[in-house]
Amino acid sequence: MDRRGFVLAMAGGLLAAPRIGQAQPPGKVYRLGILSPATVPNPSVATSPNLVPMALHELGYTEGQNLVIERRFAEGQIDRLPALARELVQLRVGVVESVYVCRRVKEMVSSYVLPYGE
Numbered sequence: 206m207d208r209r210g211f212v213l214a215m216a217g218g219l220l221a222a223p224r225i226g227q228a229q230p231p232g233k234v235y236r237l238g239i240l241s242p243a244t245v246p247n248p249s250v251a252t253s254p255n256l257v258p259m260a261l262h263e264l265g266y267t268e269g270q271n272l273v274i275e276r277r278f279a280e281g282q283i284d285r286l287p288a289l290a291r292e293l294v295q296l297r298v299g300v301v302e303s304v305y306v307c308r309r310v311k312e313m314v315s316s317y318v319l320p321y322g323e
Contacts, residue, residue: 235272237261238298240289242279254278257302 239254246252254276258268266272275296277289293301 232271235266236296236298236300237272237274238293238296238301239274239276240286240293240301240303241277242281242283242286244280245276245278253302 241254246254258274268274275293275298279285279289
């Protein structure tokens with residue numbers, strides 16, 4: 206093999222390598238639901254909807270990679286919580302995090318059981 210052939214083979218191998226790595230199937234993606242009676246918080250304010258994703262990131266769960274977070278805010282209208290909880294259940298989130306849970310919402314969410322490993 207001459208020098209030109211060697212250089213072309215190495216360049217082709219280097220260009221193909223990243224594509225091979227990207228073709229691997231992704232790992233498990235976890236789904237978290239955040240349910241809040243409040244309005245959408247300012248990202249710079251330390252509130253539960255902002256702190257939970259940050260804490261999960263420190264544990265290795267990164268939104269957009271191995272974590273999907275579905276956020277629902279009632280905008281101060283508590284009567285909207287059951288409908289928002291129903292949405293999260295229909296989206297099949299694995300966990301619902303909420304700071305305010307009325308009995309009706311709690312019963313709706315807790316009656317939905319996702320089979321282990323799904």
